[in-house]
Amino acid sequence: MHDFDLAALLPRLLGALGDTALMVAVSFLAAAIIGILLGLVLYATRRGNLAQNRVVSAVLNFIVNIVRPVPFIILAVSIIPLTRLIIGTSIGPLAATVPLTIVASVAIARVAESNLVAVDPGTVEAGTAMGASPARVLFTIVIPEALGPLTLGLTYIFVALIDATAVAGAIGGGGLGYLALTYGYQHFDWFTVLVVVVLLIVIVQLVQALGNTIAKKVMHQ
Amino acid sequence: MSTAIAFEDVSKTFEVGGRSFQALKNVSLRVEQGDIFGIVGYSGAGKSTLLRTVNALERPTGGRVVVDGREISGLSKHDLFRARQRIGMVFQQFNLLQSRNVYKNIAYPLRLAGFTKGQALDRVEELLDFVGLADKALEYPSRLSGGQKQRVGIARALANRPDLLISDEATSALDPQTTGEVLELLKRVNREYGVTILLVTHEMEVIRSITNKVAVMQNGEVVEHGSVYDIFSNPQDATTRRFVTSVLHHLPGPETIAEIRAVHVGRLVQLHVENRQSNDPFLSRVAREHGVDINVVYGGVSELQSRLFGSLTIELLGEDAAIDSAIADLRASTPVTEFARA
Numbered sequence A: 001m002h003d004f005d006l007a008a009l010l011p012r013l014l015g016a017l018g019d020t021a022l023m024v025a026v027s028f029l030a031a032a033i034i035g036i037l038l039g040l041v042l043y044a045t046r047r048g049n050l051a052q053n054r055v056v057s058a059v060l061n062f063i064v065n066i067v068r069p070v071p072f073i074i075l076a077v078s079i080i081p082l083t084r085l086i087i088g089t090s091i092g093p094l095a096a097t098v099p100l101t102i103v104a105s106v107a108i109a110r111v112a113e114s115n116l117v118a119v120d121p122g123t124v125e126a127g128t129a130m131g132a133s134p135a136r137v138l139f140t141i142v143i144p145e146a147l148g149p150l151t152l153g154l155t156y157i158f159v160a161l162i163d164a165t166a167v168a169g170a171i172g173g174g175g176l177g178y179l180a181l182t183y184g185y186q187h188f189d190w191f192t193v194l195v196v197v198v199l200l201i202v203i204v205q206l207v208q209a210l211g212n213t214i215a216k217k218v219m220h221q
Numbered sequence B: 001m002s003t004a005i006a007f008e009d010v011s012k013t014f015e016v017g018g019r020s021f022q023a024l025k026n027v028s029l030r031v032e033q034g035d036i037f038g039i040v041g042y043s044g045a046g047k048s049t050l051l052r053t054v055n056a057l058e059r060p061t062g063g064r065v066v067v068d069g070r071e072i073s074g075l076s077k078h079d080l081f082r083a084r085q086r087i088g089m090v091f092q093q094f095n096l097l098q099s100r101n102v103y104k105n106i107a108y109p110l111r112l113a114g115f116t117k118g119q120a121l122d123r124v125e126e127l128l129d130f131v132g133l134a135d136k137a138l139e140y141p142s143r144l145s146g147g148q149k150q151r152v153g154i155a156r157a158l159a160n161r162p163d164l165l166i167s168d169e170a171t172s173a174l175d176p177q178t179t180g181e182v183l184e185l186l187k188r189v190n191r192e193y194g195v196t197i198l199l200v201t202h203e204m205e206v207i208r209s210i211t212n213k214v215a216v217m218q219n220g221e222v223v224e225h226g227s228v229y230d231i232f233s234n235p236q237d238a239t240t241r242r243f244v245t246s247v248l249h250h251l252p253g254p255e256t257i258a259e260i261r262a263v264h265v266g267r268l269v270q271l272h273v274e275n276r277q278s279n280d281p282f283l284s285r286v287a288r289e290h291g292v293d294i295n296v297v298y299g300g301v302s303e304l305q306s307r308l309f310g311s312l313t314i315e316l317l318g319e320d321a322a323i324d325s326a327i328a329d330l331r332a333s334t335p336v337t338e339f340a341r342a
Helices: A006-044 A054-067 A072-078 A080-087 A093-117 A121-129 A134-173 A176-187 A190-219 B047-052 B077-085 B102-112 B117-130 B146-158 B176-193 B204-210 B228-233 B238-247 B254-263 B282-290 B320-333
Strands: B003-016 B019-032 B036-041 B062-067 B087-091 B164-168 B196-201 B213-218 B221-227 B267-274 B293-304 B307-317 B336-338
Touching: A006 A054, A006 A093, A006 A134, A006 A176, A006 A190, A054 A093, A072 A080, A072 A093, A072 A134, A080 A093, A093 A134, A121 A134, A121 B087, A134 A176, A134 A190, A176 A190, B003 B047, B003 B196, B019 B047, B019 B062, B019 B196, B019 B213, B019 B221, B036 B047, B036 B176, B036 B204, B047 B164, B047 B196, B077 B087, B087 B146, B102 B117, B102 B146, B117 B146, B146 B176, B164 B176, B176 B196, B176 B204, B196 B204, B204 B228, B204 B238, B213 B228, B213 B238, B221 B228, B221 B238, B228 B238, B228 B293, B228 B307, B254 B267, B254 B293, B267 B293, B267 B320, B282 B293, B282 B320, B307 B320, B320 B336
Parallel strands: B036 B196, B036 B213, B087 B164, B164 B196
Antiparallel strands: B003 B019, B003 B062, B213 B221, B267 B307, B267 B336, B293 B307
16 A cells, blocks of 8 residues: 655655656747747648748648647657657657657647638738738738737647646656656556646646636737 | 729629639729719629729729729739828728737838838827827727727728728628718718728618719629719619619609509609709699699608709699690609509
8 A cells, every 4th residue: 555645755746747847848849939830831831822832831731630640659659760869868858858849849830820820811901901011911910810819729739738748758758647657557556646637737727827818918808 | 183093994703613703894983083982782793892903902804993093903012012001991890900909000001101100109199089089099909899990990091191092891880870970080081181982882871971973883883873963863773773762762662652553543753853943833833724633642852962852753633635734844844754554
């Protein structure tokens, strides 16, 4: 039997929390940059948009659609050589950020693209009628107008990343998921599992509340 | 007076999924400087498409659109951007930027035209005063009423002191009270700033209350155009007549005639009424002289562009020959149309 001893669990818990925070923070920041850029390209190369380009659009869509349906754990394992190349190892939280960044990037690319597409075409038309160039319309109208919903989309991805780190933990990434899985689940230590799950719930609630607040501020509604 | 917009034989064909649809068919119209020119038609008539050729949001597939002496779709990209800055546009759904407050929405076209933030400030304040929203500068559009949003839309359209304003159903999303206020504002824009206005609407009331010229469109064609007075007082085309009767109830429709006929089985004629030069009581005089009796069964008189006009439908009772000569006499005083006999 195990003790319900929070004090004994605490050092391990904090370490795992740090690993999770590192994995989420690094992969989220990297994926936000890559994903938003990809989303912009996906949007701009669509038919009728300012950089309309069938080839680029088709290739990007193909890549995004390949990455998205692959189960995360399969993806993480299959890109181990790439991870070794970038990080130098395939073990540990930093190594886990590579597959995490890849899945989060394509997810953010789609979220960003759909938020850009959803911007009221009337505002685009108004900008065009006022004499703004297509590039100016994109940067001063479409992107600012999409920012509110994009914030909510990014919040959703952030939460999904926390979830994905747990899976990364299972293949040597460390973090809260790893703690719950190896120390908790595999040793029948339900107290550890419970503490980790409660902690994850609290984190997700806080992140979502923060995201909602920012989105509200951006959307002015 | 010089021409603000000339549509010369303008056609537009859309290709959709292999099928082609002709939205505009050889439209020719001239809008003179200072006009408030209205284009009226049912939805799908092509009026919005025609309006959007003025700032090249749509490009004609035939003919040309000349704005301020220059063919708009022949301009280079850069010149087109500049030309658009000088053509204000107002939209049915306002199309304000939700992520910017009222002040920044109005400043947007100024910044496009190269104003610094400081230069924009004075102009925006002036515009806010003009449209009566000086206290709303820092509000976001989501907190404004429809009428207020359209005032912002108009202020934005006027920002770069355009000579021309085009309006695509600007009042169609507004209630009647607010519609009146916005139309009043457009009138002021025309009167105080001398801005030529080309507007599209499906509401004949809009045409009646602010325009001086009107074109009626149907199936991509202009079926009738002219001064508002002429079109209202003497509509030629069936579509025009339907539009005119939607706001002026002088002329009885077919159903009304059937109702009238249920009681009034005599000969019905319609008399045109407009400003008169004499006070000759021609109706009672003709009745007396020819020994016929008269019932007024329908009609009305309105004021339009400061002139009176309308029509009266009367029933003439008596001998056929007497009525014939009475009608001939009436024609000396005013246009008369006889209805088909019962």
